[in-house]
Structure formats: structure tokens, C-alpha cells
Amino acid sequence: xxxxxxxxxxxxxxxxxxxxxxxxxxxxxxxxxxxxxxxxxxxxxxxxxxxxxxxxxxxxxxxxxxxxxxxxxxxxxxxxxxxxxxxxxxxxxxxxxxxxxxxxxxxxxxxxxxxxxxxxxxxxxxxxxxxxxxxxxxxxxxxxxxxxxxxxxxxxxxxxxxxxxxxxxxxxxxxxxxxxxxxxxxxxxxxxxxxxxxxxxxxxxxxxxxxxxxxxxxxxxxxxxxxxxxxxxxxxxxxxxxxxxxxxxxxxxxxxxxxxxxxxxxxxxxxxxxxxxxxxxxxxxxxxxxxxxxxxxxxxxxxxxxxxxxxxxxxxxxxxxxxxxxxxxxxxxxxxxxxxxxxxxxxxxxxxxxxxxxxxxxxxxxxxxxxxxxxxxxxxxxxxxxxxxxxxxxxxxxxxxxxxxxxxxxxxxxxxxxxxxxxxxxxxxxxxxx
Amino acid sequence: xxxxxxxxxxxxxxxxxxxxxxxxxxxxxxxxxxxxxxxxxxxxxxxxxxxxxxxxxxxxxxxxxxxxxxxxxxxxxxxxxxxxxxxxxxxxxxxxxxxxxxxxxxxxxxxxxxxxxxxxxxxxxxxxxxxxxxxxxxxxxxxxxxxxxxxx
Numbered sequence: 001x002x003x004x005x006x007x008x009x010x011x012x013x014x015x016x017x018x019x020x021x022x023x024x025x026x027x028x029x030x031x032x033x034x035x036x037x038x039x040x041x042x043x044x045x046x047x048x049x050x051x052x053x054x055x056x057x058x059x060x061x062x063x064x065x066x067x068x069x070x071x072x073x074x075x076x077x078x079x080x081x082x083x084x085x086x087x088x089x090x091x092x093x094x095x096x097x098x099x100x101x102x103x104x105x106x107x108x109x110x111x112x113x114x115x116x117x118x119x120x121x122x123x124x125x126x127x128x129x130x131x132x133x134x135x136x137x138x139x140x141x142x143x144x145x146x147x148x149x150x151x152x153x154x155x156x157x158x159x160x161x162x163x164x165x166x167x168x169x170x171x172x173x174x175x176x177x178x179x180x181x182x183x184x185x186x187x188x189x190x191x192x193x194x195x196x197x198x199x200x201x202x203x204x205x206x207x208x209x210x211x212x213x214x215x216x217x218x219x220x221x222x223x224x225x226x227x228x229x230x231x232x233x234x235x236x237x238x239x240x241x242x243x244x245x246x247x248x249x250x251x252x253x254x255x256x257x258x259x260x261x262x263x264x265x266x267x268x269x270x271x272x273x274x275x276x277x278x279x280x281x282x283x284x285x286x287x288x289x290x291x292x293x294x295x296x297x298x299x300x301x302x303x304x305x306x307x308x309x310x311x312x313x314x315x316x317x318x319x320x321x322x323x324x325x326x327x328x329x330x331x332x333x334x335x336x337x338x339x340x341x342x343x344x345x346x347x348x349x350x351x352x353x354x355x356x357x358x359x360x361x362x363x364x365x366x367x368x369x370x371x372x373x374x375x376x377x378x379x380x381x382x383x384x385x386x387x388x389x390x391x392x393x394x395x396x397x398x399x400x401x402x403x404x405x406x407x408x409x410x411x412x413x414x415x416x417x418x419x420x421x422x423x424x425x426x427x428x429x430x431x432x433x434x
Numbered sequence: 435x436x437x438x439x440x441x442x443x444x445x446x447x448x449x450x451x452x453x454x455x456x457x458x459x460x461x462x463x464x465x466x467x468x469x470x471x472x473x474x475x476x477x478x479x480x481x482x483x484x485x486x487x488x489x490x491x492x493x494x495x496x497x498x499x500x501x502x503x504x505x506x507x508x509x510x511x512x513x514x515x516x517x518x519x520x521x522x523x524x525x526x527x528x529x530x531x532x533x534x535x536x537x538x539x540x541x542x543x544x545x546x547x548x549x550x551x552x553x554x555x556x557x558x559x560x561x562x563x564x565x566x567x568x569x570x571x572x573x574x575x576x577x578x579x580x581x582x583x584x585x586x
Contacts (some may be wrong), residue, residue: 021506021514022521023499026528050535057483057564060475066450066485067457243461246478250457275447283446283489283567284498336504380504 003039007302010035014295014345024341028291035298052293056286060246064163064173066282067249071234071256072114072160073274073281075227078260081123083223084110085131090220094211097195099135100142103128104149104195108188111153113230113256115160117339117376121150121384125391138205141198143395144377144403147384148410149191151373154339155366156184158234158249161339162369164285168292168347171361173245174238178429179362180369183414186424187370190410198406226259239432285340292344305352312356319357323419326350327371334375338383342375343368359422366425367418374411377404435577439492442570446489453481473553483560487567494525494574512584519582522575529572536565 001009010031017027029049037045056062075081088105092098103124111120124146132142154161157177166173199206212220234252237243243251260266266274299305312322329350333342346368354364376384385400418424456477464470471477493499501521506514540561548557 018502019505020521021501021503021517022524023501025499026521026525029528029532030524046531046535047539049532050539053487053532053568054536054539054561054564057487058479058560059482060479063453063478063482066482067454070450070454242465247457247461250454251461253454254458272444272447275450276443279443279446279450279485279489280493280496280498282450283486283493284500286486287490287493288500336502338500341500 001038003302004304004307006035006038007299007304010298010302018337023287024338025287025291028288028295028341028345032291032295032298036294036301039298039301048294048297052297053290056290056293059167061167061173062286062289064245064249065160065285066278067246067253068115068158068160068163068234069281070274070278071230071249071253072116072119073277074253074256074260074266074271075110075113075230076119076123077266077270077274078226078256078263079265080113080226081106081110082127084227085124085127086220087222087224090212090217093209093217096208097199097206098209098211099128099132099137100145100195100206101192103132103145104152104188104191107146107149108152108156108184109224109227109231111150112156112158112184113227113234113252114153115158117150117153117373117384118387120153121147122387122391124150125388129388129392135209136207138202138403139395140399140403141202141205142403143385143388143392143400144405144407145191145195147377147382147388147400148404148407149188150384150387151376152184152188152191154372154376155180155187155369157181158238158245158252159369160285161343161372162365163245164289164340165343165347165365165368167289168296168344169351169361169365171365172434175362175429175434176365177235177238177245178432178434179366179425181428182424183366183370183418186417187373187410187414190413191407194406194410226263229259230256288340288344292341295345296348299348305349308349309352309356312353319359320419322353322357323359326354326367327415330368330371331374331378334371334378335380337375339372339375342372360426362429363418363422363425367415370411370414370418374408374415377401377408377411435495435574438570439495442488443492446485446487446492449481449484449488453478453485456481473550473555476550476553476555480555480560484563487563488570490567491570491574494571494578497578499525515582515584519579522579522582526572526575526579529568529575533565533568533572536561536568540565 014027014031033045033049036048085106089102092101107120107124114120128146129142157180162176162180163173166176230252233255234248237248238245351361376382379401388400389397460471460474544558
């Protein structure tokens with residue numbers, strides 16, 4: 001059997017094993033080792049099994065992951081979500097769709113710090129949906145707005161998902177964070193436009209809400225200072241070249257703890273809970289990273305990515321056709337895989353393919369992250385949709401999916417913009433001379 | 435097992451807190467006093483190994499490994515339980531093989547006396563949390579298999 005055929009069987013075996021509820025990390029490692037052994041013998045395959053966990057255990061570049069997760073865990077417990085929502089509500093107050101737009105703005109800001117779409121959606125489903133429902137917003141639209149806005153967490157930096165892509169694709173995390181910034185802001189703006197479009201087409205879904213008084217708006221706006229401080233440490237320190245990503249993550253986590261204690265939003269017990277949650281999440285993610293690295297060694301050995309690139313060149317496929325095929329791959333995988341696994345499994349194949357047609361690894365990182373935001377709200381396994389349904393069982397899942405449709409359109413508009421204007425992602429890293 | 439989960443979890447959390455504090459101290463000392471902490475890089479790497487691998491058994495004990503659960507909507511609950519048992523057997527097998535492959539590698543590193551560049555930390559120290567984490571995860575999975583029953 002040729003190496004290529006072994007690679008193809010390996011991918012099929014992986015999908016079958018995943019389907020049978022084997023933990024993703026275990027499935028990746030087992031298929032990776034078996035495939036490696038089929039090509040290069042058991043001795044070398046088993047040495048990969050022993051060496052990869054140790055190499056990853058002490059990889060300094062990975063230390064950014066638990067520290068950003070810790071910052072998010074602290075921010076989630078530090079009452080910052082409600083204050084951010086109030087501040088954004090003050091900003092949009094008086095405009096049609098103000099509450100939905102406040103949700104989008106707050107999710108964009110809070111999600112960037114929190115780093116987890118599911119945590120952001122779950123948090124704002126408690127904060128924003130009751131407020132929107134109280135003012136007569138349609139249930140499916142309210143839930144859809146929160147589910148979609150929650151996905152901004154993975155795109156707007158600093159994002160843990162982007163950090164994992166940077167590691168898997170061996171790209172500069174600082175450049176990736178800079179590259180994600182403008183598309184993240186554009187997506188948030190497209191979501192705002194989606195709200196206005198719905199308000200125009202279905203006014204009953206988005207009723208007018210009385211405007212807040214100026215004093216109230218100003219008071220609400222001051223609540224955002226905590227996230228402003230965290231942004232400064234977590235993001236601008238990297239952009240300005242003051243800190244490395246790991247240092248920025250550590251400083252931001254530390255400052256988040258100080259703010260949470262100073263404002264009495266957190267006690268020692270909550271801090272220990274945040275630390276425990278962070279190490280458990282990190283360990284689960286790392287185990288998948290280990291499995292994915294073993295699997296990617298096998299994929300590289302099959303020369304499947306190079307062969308695919310050669311086939312694309314031979315078939316004279318246009319870059320657009322290749323990108324549509326890559327997009328279809330992510331859409332399909334996004335229906336049943338989580339975002340971390342999706343990135344780790346696909347990068348060894350997608351990166352050489354996309355670089356072959358003239359796009360670079362930084363651009364792909366942004367593109368893949370946007371595809372992940374689509375996967376998070378797409379049926380049948382839109383994770384942010386499930387997170388909201390768990391908090392609001394009275395809103396059926398199908399209706400939440402219906403509510404996400406206007407925002408899915410916005411996602412696809414962003415994908416089209418990214419393909420048509422790669423500079424949207426690549427301009428800021430160059431402008432910052434990264 | 436609950437006690438082991440707590441001990442491993444708290445230890446990992448302590449290492450994460452230490453990583454954060456050490457990095458903050460290094461940045462502050464470097465920025466304000468031009469006096470960085472020597473070997474921060476290596477200590478962070480060691481902290482990372484401890485924070486990640488010591489927390490890993492707890493992930494297995496708490497059944498927090500990520501899975502694709504699409505099949506849950508297609509088959510009976512009993513079938514899902516059997517699939518979980520099969521998955522646990524595969525996990526245990528993988529972890530045990532991984533552990534047995536790691537031990538000789540760690541022993542070689544110990545015998546060669548490899549140390550880090552800045553602080554001359556023996557590299558075998560980095561292996562300790564890795565071996566403990568993988569062994570603990572294997573034990574946790576075997577514990578799950580031993581306690582498995584056809585009905586929850």
C-alpha cells in the first residue's frame with residue numbers, strides 16, 4: 001500500500017474512531033502511531049509516542065495558553081461581564097436594536113479577554129437575554145445574537161484558539177494577534193449591521209427601547225475601565241513590543257486578579273476555583289495538542305499535503321476553487337469537531353495547500369479562526385447555541401439556530417472580504433513592523 | 435481517588451500561580467530596575483510541565499476529555515455506556531504504552547546527566563511531572579474501567 005493510501009485510510013479510521021466516542025486526543029494519538037508504524041515501523045513510531053509529550057511539556061511558547069485561560073477564568077468571576085454590557089448599552093442607547101448591539105459590543109470586549117466563546121455565550125445568556133426579553137425582543141433573535149456574538153471571543157485577540165494555531169502552524173503569535181484585530185472588529189461591525197437589517201425587516205423582533213439619560217450613560221460607561229486595563233496589558237503590550245505573549249498573558253492574569261480583589265468581586269476561594277479550572281482546561285487542551293502532534297507527524301510522513309498541493313497544481317485549480325474546497329472542509333468538520341481539534345487536525349494539510357496558492361500562514365490563521373466562528377453556531381453541534389440552550393431551556397435549539405442566521409450571513413461576508421482583500425488581515429502586522 | 439484528584443489539582447494550580455508570579459516579577463524587575471530574574475525561561479518551562487501534567491489525571495477522573503458525542507442521539511444509552519468502556523480501554527492502553535516508552539528515555543537522560551543551559555537544572559526533573567501525569571492518568575482510567583457498570 002502506498003504512503004498516500006495509508007494516509008487516506010488513517011483519516012477515515014480517525015473519523016470512525018472519533019464517531020465512537022473515543023476521546024479526541026486518544027483517537028489522534030492511536031491513529032497517528034498506527035499510521036506511522038505502517039510506514040516507518042513500530043520502533044520509530046513508539047519513540048514518537050514517548051518524545052512528543054516531553055517536547056511539548058517544556059515548550060515555552062505554550063505557556064501563553066494556561067495564562068490566558070487563567071485571565072479569562074478570573075474575568076468571568078470578576079463581574080466584568082455585566083459592567084461591560086451596561087457600558088455598551090449606554091453607548092448604543094436610543095438607537096434601534098440598542099440592546100442587541102450592546103450584547104455584540106460587550107461580547108466582543110469581554111470575549112476578547114475571556115478567550116472562550118462558550119464561556120462568553122453562557123455568561124451573556126444570563127446577562128443580556130433576560131434584558132432583551134424584558135424589552136420585548138423576540139426569543140430566537142435574542143438567543144441567536146448572544147450565540148453569535150459569543151463567537152467573537154475566538155477571533156478578537158488575545159485568543160487561546162489563535163495561540164494554538166500559532167503553535168501548530170509555527171507562526172508568530174504577535175503577528176497573528178495583530179492580523180486578527182481588524183477582521184475581528186469588522187465582524188463585530190457586520191454583526192451590528194445584521195441587527196439593523198433585522199430591525200428593518202422584522203421590526204417586531206427588535207422593538208424600540210427608551211433611551212437612557214446622559215448621566216446614566218456616562219455612569220455606565222465608566223464600568224468598562226477594568227477591561228480597558230486588561231486590554232492594555234494583554235494586547236497593546238504585545239503590539240508595542242514591550243512584552244512577549246507569555247509575559248503579556250501573565251501580567252494580564254495578575255492584573256485581573258488584583259482588580260477582582262480590589263473591587264471585592266472575588267475572594268480567595270474563587271481564585272482557587274479559577275486556578276483549578278484553568279489547569280484542568282489546559283490539561284485537556286494539551287492532551288489534544290499531544291495527540292494532534294503525533295497525528296501530524298504521521299500525516300507529514302505520508303507526504304499527503306505535498307501530494308495534494310501537486311495535484312492542485314496539476315489539475316490547474318484556481319486559488320478560489322482551492323479556498324472554497326478548504327472552506328467546505330472546515331464547514332463539514334465544524335459540524336462535529338470542536339475548534340481546537342479542528343485546527344490541530346487540519347493545519348498540517350491546509351497550510352502547505354494554501355501557501356502553495358499564494359496565501360501565507362498568518363492569513364490562514366485568521367481564515368481558519370473565522371471558519372471556527374461559523375462552526376460554533378452551525379447545526380448540528382453549534383457549541384455556543386448549546387451553551388445558551390442549557391441556560392434557557394424554554395428556547396428550543398432550532399429557534400436559536402434560526403436566530404443566528406443573520407449573523408451567519410455576516411460571517412460569510414467576512415470570509416468573502418478576507419479572500420478578496422487579504423490585506424485586511426495582513427496590513428496591521430506590516431504596519432506595526434512585526 | 436477524590437483525594438488524589440484534589441492533591442494533583444492543587445499542585446498544578448500552585449505551579450500555574452507560580453508561573454504567573456515569576457513572570458510578573460521578572461517583567462517588573464527588568465523594566466524598573468534593569469535586573470531580570472536569571473533563568474526565568476527555564477523555570478517557566480518547568481512550571482508549565484508541572485501545571486499541565488499534574489492536572490491531567492484529574493481530567494481523566496472528572497471525565498473532562500473532549501469527545502464527539504454525535505452518536506448519542508442515534509443509539510440507546512446502554513450502547514453509549516459500552517462505547518465509553520471501549521474508549522476507556524483504548525485510553526488506558528495508550529497511556530500504559532506511552533509510559534513504558536517514556537521510562538527508558540527518561541532513564542537515558544538521567545544517566546547522561548543532561549542539564550539546562552542557564553540554571554543547570556537536571557533535565558530529569560522535567561520528566562518527573564510528565565511521568566507522574568501519564569501514570570496518574572493511566573491509573574485513573576483503569577479505575578474507571580474497574581468501576582464500570584452496564585447502567586449508570
